[in-house]
Structure formats: structure tokens, C-alpha cells
Amino acid sequence: MRKGQSTTIIAMLFLLPNFLGFGVFMLGPVLFSLGASFTNWNLMRTVPLRWVGLENFAKLFSSQEFWLYFINTVYLMLGMPVSIAGSLLLAVALSRKIRGVVAYRTLFYLPSFTAGVALLILWKALYNPSFGPINVVLDHALDLIRPHADLQPPQWLASTRNLLGLAVEYVGIEWSQFGLGARDAIIIMGIWTTIGGANMLLYLAGISNIPQELYEAAEMDGAGTWAKFRHVTWPQLAPTTFFIVIMSFIGGLQGGFEQARVMTLGGPARTTTTLSYYIYIKAFEEFQMGYASAVAWVLFAIVFAITLVNWRFGSRYVNY
DSSP states (O other): OOOHHHHHHHHHHHHHHHHHHHIIIIHHHHHHHHEEEEEEEEOSSSSSSOTTTHHHHHHTTTTTHHHHHHHHHTTTTHHHHHHHHHHHHHHHHHHHHOOTTHHHHHHHHHHHHHTTTHHHHHHHHHHHHHTHHHHHHHHHHHHHTTTTTOOOOOOOGOOOTTTBOOOSSSBBBBBBGSSOHHHHHHHHHHHHTTSSHHHHHHHHHHTTSSOHHHHHHHHHHTHHHHIIIIIIIIIHHHHHHHHHHHHHHHHHOOOOOHHIIIITTTTTTTTTOOOOHHHHHHIIISHHHHHHHHHHHHHHHHHHHHHHHHHHHHHGGOOO
């Protein structure tokens, strides 16, 4: 046996535990769920297990319920551009050599450390329409204009209203639904928790790798602060932005479960039920594992398609 072949065999033996773990805990369940999506598998055993082909997918696409939850998922992603832009501006500000900049970076990153159920419970209390601090402040602010207009603070997590006026029971728009409600509350919370998180750190790393010679050349040409950002910082951060946009789309389409489970249970009137929470409901509350697997694979197809589109049309603006 040649030395190169023996080295390869030894390397494969070291990698074998990782491959086995991937196959047993990742690849196996994924392929199993693909097979389950073509069955009527029900944990309640109310019907005999049988192969139904594309029946679950046909039922899914003809269900208005699925499309309402898909719209909810997309709506909750509306804060993504604001979050990314805020992370960029924050990173630019914190990249300057100012006194105490490390303390500021730590302060802005703190929401990422506290992310989880505890943070969601805290925000649920903040959004309480009766005694939550947010509405208490808004109520005092609205007292100044109430003699001229009868305005009340939003009901937040208890309201089905939204900025786009999306209807509750069907895919459409209703004038009575315009306002601020549960979906907007989750968006605002999401912006606050992510604007100083991982995206900010990625932008800070990207800014630190920009050659200072480019800024010096721009200054010699008379470029000001805005010109240096537009012609130096922003183009150099294109690969970072490209990566952040793709990961944000993937996270947004797969997200919404924790917020729905902890803060609203998908309500009010299902307006905060996303596709990920819908999969949980079908699988672990209604025990329709076959149908839940079909929804999961449709979600995977959506994520994969959007990622390909981003990669196809976004990569042309990136200079590696």
C-alpha cells in the first residue's frame, strides 16, 4: 500500500465519527421526513398509514391557511433592511477611534447575549397594553394632542392591525386593519435585538480589513465623509453585505417560532403564526406528521430558491 493511500485511510478513519454523526442525526432524519411527506402519517393513528403521493402538497397549496402564514412570515421580514442598515451605520460609528469605543461595542452587543425566552418574556411585559412601559410613555405623549384628536396607544400583541392593512381571515387588504399590532411589535423587537448583534460584528470586521491607503487616496482627492463612505467603505463591504443579506433571508424565512410560541401562541387570530410555527402545530399539536413534513419541505424549497436568486443576481455586485 502506498504512503499516500495509507494517509488517506487514516484520515478517513478520523473523520468517520463525524460522518456517522451526520448520517444518523442529520441526513437520516432529513431523508425520513422526505419520505413521510408522501404519506398520511398521523401519530394519533386515527387512519392506517398509507402512501398518498403528492396529496399533502396539493392540500397545502390549495389551503388559504398556508398562504396566510406565508404572508405572516414575509411580513415579519420587513424589518430586515432597517436592521441591516442600522448595523452598518452602527459599525461605521463604532469603528472610529474614540474614547471608550470597546465599552460601547459591548453595550450594543448585550441584547444578543440575552436573546432567548427571557428576553421575549421581558418584551411581552413591555408591550402590555394596560400597564406596559411603552404604552405608559405613549399615553403621556398623546395627552398633548388629545384635545385635538382622540388617539389611543396601540394594543400591540393583542391587536390584529398592521401597517399594510392585511386582512385576517383571507389573503387581501382591509381598511379597518391599518395600524400597529402584534406583527409590528415583533418587527420592532427584532430590529432592537439584531441591530447591534452579529451583523454589526461582521461589518466591524469588514471595515477593519479595508486598506487605509484607499481612504488616504480619497482624502487626497478631496473626498469628504460621505464620499469616502460611498466610494470606499460601501464597495469594500459588498461581500460582507452579500453574506448578511443571504443569511438574513434564510433566518427570516425559518424564523418566528420562538416569538409566536412564547409571546402570542400564534395569535391574535393567527396573525403571528409563521411557517415554522405552523410546522410545529401540525406535527406536535395536531400530530399530522406527514402533512407537517410536506410543509417543512416546501419551506426548504422556498429558502433554497430565494438563496439561489440572491446568489445569482447579488454576486454580480460583489468584488471578491
